[in-house]
Amino acid sequence: DGGITQSPKYLFRKEGQNVTLSCEQNLNHDAMYWYRQDPGQGLRLIYYSQIVNDFQKGDIAEGYSVSREKKESFPLTVTSAQKNPTAFYLCASSMSGIGTDTQYFGPGTRLTVL
Protein backbone atom coordinates (compact mmCIF):
# COMPACT_ATOMS: atom_id res chain seq x y z
CA ASP A 1 0.00 0.00 0.00
CA GLY A 2 1.85 3.09 -1.23
CA GLY A 3 1.67 6.42 0.50
CA ILE A 4 2.97 8.84 3.05
CA THR A 5 2.78 8.18 6.77
CA GLN A 6 3.24 10.65 9.58
CA SER A 7 3.52 9.86 13.23
CA PRO A 8 2.30 10.51 15.77
CA LYS A 9 -1.14 11.89 14.85
CA TYR A 10 -1.27 13.99 18.01
CA LEU A 11 1.73 15.25 19.96
CA PHE A 12 1.97 17.24 23.15
CA ARG A 13 5.10 18.86 24.41
CA LYS A 14 6.12 21.17 27.19
CA GLU A 15 7.62 24.53 26.46
CA GLY A 16 11.37 24.39 26.05
CA GLN A 17 11.46 20.83 24.72
CA ASN A 18 12.52 19.75 21.27
CA VAL A 19 10.27 17.29 19.48
CA THR A 20 10.71 15.29 16.27
CA LEU A 21 7.90 14.55 13.82
CA SER A 22 8.23 11.53 11.58
CA CYS A 23 7.47 11.39 7.85
CA GLU A 24 7.97 8.29 5.73
CA GLN A 25 7.04 7.62 2.10
CA ASN A 26 7.22 4.47 -0.01
CA LEU A 27 6.37 6.16 -3.30
CA ASN A 28 10.01 6.31 -4.38
CA HIS A 29 9.72 10.09 -4.61
CA ASP A 30 12.85 12.21 -4.70
CA ALA A 31 11.36 15.35 -3.18
CA MET A 32 9.82 15.81 0.25
CA TYR A 33 8.34 18.85 1.99
CA TRP A 34 7.20 20.05 5.38
CA TYR A 35 4.36 22.52 5.74
CA ARG A 36 2.70 24.15 8.69
CA GLN A 37 -1.01 24.98 8.83
CA ASP A 38 -2.59 27.26 11.42
CA PRO A 39 -6.36 27.38 12.05
CA GLY A 40 -8.28 28.90 9.16
CA GLN A 41 -5.13 29.51 7.15
CA GLY A 42 -3.35 28.02 4.19
CA LEU A 43 -0.11 26.05 4.20
CA ARG A 44 3.29 27.58 4.75
CA LEU A 45 6.49 25.85 3.64
CA ILE A 46 9.04 25.09 6.37
CA TYR A 47 11.70 22.99 4.63
CA TYR A 48 12.01 20.95 1.49
CA SER A 49 14.41 18.39 0.11
CA GLN A 50 14.85 17.64 -3.57
CA ILE A 51 17.27 14.77 -3.07
CA VAL A 52 18.88 12.69 -0.35
CA ASN A 53 21.42 14.51 1.83
CA ASP A 54 20.22 17.89 0.63
CA PHE A 55 17.53 20.24 1.91
CA GLN A 56 16.59 23.90 1.66
CA LYS A 57 14.82 26.39 3.89
CA GLY A 58 11.29 27.36 3.03
CA ASP A 59 9.42 30.48 4.04
CA ILE A 60 9.31 29.86 7.81
CA ALA A 61 12.35 27.71 8.67
CA GLU A 62 13.37 29.52 11.86
CA GLY A 63 13.08 27.25 14.90
CA TYR A 64 12.93 24.07 12.82
CA SER A 65 15.52 21.57 11.58
CA VAL A 66 15.39 18.59 9.22
CA SER A 67 17.54 15.77 7.92
CA ARG A 68 17.33 13.64 4.78
CA GLU A 69 19.63 10.67 5.28
CA LYS A 70 17.33 8.25 3.46
CA LYS A 71 15.16 8.77 0.41
CA GLU A 72 12.05 7.57 2.18
CA SER A 73 12.40 9.56 5.39
CA PHE A 74 12.32 13.31 6.16
CA PRO A 75 11.97 13.96 9.90
CA LEU A 76 11.23 17.44 11.20
CA THR A 77 12.49 18.66 14.58
CA VAL A 78 10.63 21.50 16.23
CA THR A 79 13.15 23.15 18.53
CA SER A 80 12.63 25.26 21.61
CA ALA A 81 13.61 28.26 19.49
CA GLN A 82 10.28 28.07 17.62
CA LYS A 83 8.19 30.74 19.33
CA ASN A 84 4.74 29.49 18.41
CA PRO A 85 4.97 25.78 17.57
CA THR A 86 1.34 24.77 18.17
CA ALA A 87 0.02 23.92 14.71
CA PHE A 88 -0.92 21.18 12.26
CA TYR A 89 2.18 19.86 10.47
CA LEU A 90 1.93 18.30 7.04
CA CYS A 91 4.51 16.31 5.14
CA ALA A 92 4.31 15.90 1.36
CA SER A 93 6.31 14.29 -1.40
CA SER A 94 6.58 14.56 -5.17
CA MET A 95 8.41 12.61 -7.83
CA SER A 96 10.91 15.42 -8.29
CA GLY A 97 11.40 18.83 -6.77
CA ILE A 98 11.59 20.62 -10.07
CA GLY A 99 8.66 21.36 -12.29
CA THR A 100 5.03 20.95 -11.47
CA ASP A 101 5.01 17.38 -10.20
CA THR A 102 1.98 16.64 -8.09
CA GLN A 103 2.55 16.73 -4.34
CA TYR A 104 0.91 14.09 -2.20
CA PHE A 105 0.30 14.69 1.48
CA GLY A 106 0.42 12.63 4.62
CA PRO A 107 -2.34 12.66 7.25
CA GLY A 108 -0.63 15.30 9.39
CA THR A 109 0.58 15.65 12.97
CA ARG A 110 -1.16 18.04 15.34
CA LEU A 111 1.38 19.48 17.76
CA THR A 112 0.24 21.21 20.94
CA VAL A 113 2.64 22.97 23.25
CA LEU A 114 1.42 22.99 26.82
Place this chain on the structure above:
Amino acid sequence: DAKTTQPPSMDCAEGRAANLPCNHSTISGNEYVYWYRQIHSQGPQYIIHGLKNNETNEMASLIITEDRKSSTLILPHATLRDTAVYYCIVRGLPLDQTGANNLFFGTGTRLTVIP
Protein backbone atom coordinates in the same frame (compact mmCIF):
# COMPACT_ATOMS: atom_id res chain seq x y z
CA ASP B 1 2.55 31.88 -8.83
CA ALA B 2 -0.71 33.51 -9.85
CA LYS B 3 -3.27 34.35 -7.19
CA THR B 4 -6.64 32.68 -7.15
CA THR B 5 -10.05 33.80 -5.96
CA GLN B 6 -12.66 31.36 -4.68
CA PRO B 7 -15.99 31.85 -2.93
CA PRO B 8 -15.60 31.19 0.80
CA SER B 9 -18.43 28.69 1.02
CA MET B 10 -20.97 26.73 -1.01
CA ASP B 11 -23.71 24.22 -0.34
CA CYS B 12 -24.71 21.33 -2.56
CA ALA B 13 -27.50 18.78 -2.26
CA GLU B 14 -26.40 15.17 -1.97
CA GLY B 15 -26.47 13.43 -5.36
CA ARG B 16 -26.32 16.66 -7.31
CA ALA B 17 -23.30 18.04 -9.16
CA ALA B 18 -21.10 20.42 -7.20
CA ASN B 19 -19.56 23.16 -9.34
CA LEU B 20 -16.74 25.02 -7.61
CA PRO B 21 -15.47 28.13 -9.42
CA CYS B 22 -12.00 29.65 -9.32
CA ASN B 23 -10.73 32.88 -10.85
CA HIS B 24 -7.09 33.14 -11.81
CA SER B 25 -7.00 36.14 -14.12
CA THR B 26 -3.22 36.65 -13.83
CA ILE B 27 -2.30 33.10 -14.82
CA SER B 28 0.63 32.83 -17.20
CA GLY B 29 1.13 30.46 -20.08
CA ASN B 30 3.18 27.84 -18.27
CA GLU B 31 1.12 27.70 -15.10
CA TYR B 32 -1.09 24.75 -14.24
CA VAL B 33 -4.34 24.79 -12.32
CA TYR B 34 -4.38 22.30 -9.43
CA TRP B 35 -7.23 21.33 -7.14
CA TYR B 36 -6.85 19.81 -3.69
CA ARG B 37 -9.34 19.27 -0.93
CA GLN B 38 -8.92 18.98 2.81
CA ILE B 39 -11.33 17.23 5.09
CA HIS B 40 -11.20 18.52 8.64
CA SER B 41 -8.00 17.56 10.48
CA GLN B 42 -6.64 15.52 7.58
CA GLY B 43 -3.92 16.14 5.02
CA PRO B 44 -4.85 17.73 1.70
CA GLN B 45 -5.93 15.28 -0.98
CA TYR B 46 -4.95 15.81 -4.61
CA ILE B 47 -7.97 15.88 -6.92
CA ILE B 48 -6.99 16.93 -10.43
CA HIS B 49 -4.90 19.37 -12.44
CA GLY B 50 -4.77 20.80 -15.95
CA LEU B 51 -3.01 23.27 -18.20
CA LYS B 52 -5.35 24.17 -21.08
CA ASN B 53 -7.64 21.30 -21.86
CA ASN B 54 -10.48 20.02 -19.77
CA GLU B 55 -9.55 17.05 -17.65
CA THR B 56 -11.51 14.23 -16.05
CA ASN B 57 -10.55 11.49 -13.63
CA GLU B 58 -12.38 9.18 -11.29
CA MET B 59 -12.91 11.93 -8.74
CA ALA B 60 -13.84 15.01 -10.72
CA SER B 61 -13.78 17.06 -13.90
CA LEU B 62 -11.86 20.27 -14.44
CA ILE B 63 -13.15 22.81 -16.92
CA ILE B 64 -10.72 25.59 -17.88
CA THR B 65 -11.98 28.54 -19.90
CA GLU B 66 -10.40 29.23 -23.26
CA ASP B 67 -8.64 32.36 -21.96
CA ARG B 68 -7.51 30.32 -18.90
CA LYS B 69 -8.57 33.08 -16.53
CA SER B 70 -11.00 30.89 -14.66
CA SER B 71 -11.83 27.25 -14.05
CA THR B 72 -14.51 25.09 -12.50
CA LEU B 73 -14.11 21.89 -10.56
CA ILE B 74 -17.09 19.58 -10.98
CA LEU B 75 -17.94 16.76 -8.60
CA PRO B 76 -20.60 14.98 -10.67
CA HIS B 77 -22.57 13.33 -7.85
CA ALA B 78 -21.71 14.88 -4.51
CA THR B 79 -21.85 12.70 -1.41
CA LEU B 80 -21.65 13.61 2.25
CA ARG B 81 -18.00 12.52 2.23
CA ASP B 82 -17.23 15.30 -0.25
CA THR B 83 -17.80 17.90 2.47
CA ALA B 84 -14.41 19.60 2.71
CA VAL B 85 -12.43 22.75 1.94
CA TYR B 86 -11.48 22.85 -1.74
CA TYR B 87 -8.34 24.68 -2.81
CA CYS B 88 -7.64 25.98 -6.30
CA ILE B 89 -3.92 26.54 -6.85
CA VAL B 90 -2.07 27.92 -9.82
CA ARG B 91 1.57 26.98 -10.11
CA GLY B 92 4.34 26.86 -12.63
CA LEU B 93 8.04 26.30 -12.82
CA PRO B 94 10.08 28.35 -10.37
CA LEU B 95 11.97 30.99 -12.33
CA ASP B 96 15.39 29.54 -11.60
CA GLN B 97 14.12 25.96 -11.60
CA THR B 98 15.86 25.30 -8.32
CA GLY B 99 13.40 26.99 -6.01
CA ALA B 100 10.93 25.20 -3.86
CA ASN B 101 8.22 23.52 -5.83
CA ASN B 102 5.83 24.41 -3.08
CA LEU B 103 2.10 24.99 -3.16
CA PHE B 104 0.40 28.25 -2.22
CA PHE B 105 -2.83 27.31 -0.51
CA GLY B 106 -5.26 30.17 0.03
CA THR B 107 -8.38 29.93 2.15
CA GLY B 108 -10.33 27.82 -0.38
CA THR B 109 -14.06 27.11 -0.64
CA ARG B 110 -15.80 25.27 2.15
CA LEU B 111 -18.22 22.89 0.41
CA THR B 112 -21.02 21.47 2.52
CA VAL B 113 -23.00 18.60 1.03
CA ILE B 114 -26.51 18.57 2.45
CA PRO B 115 -28.51 15.32 2.84
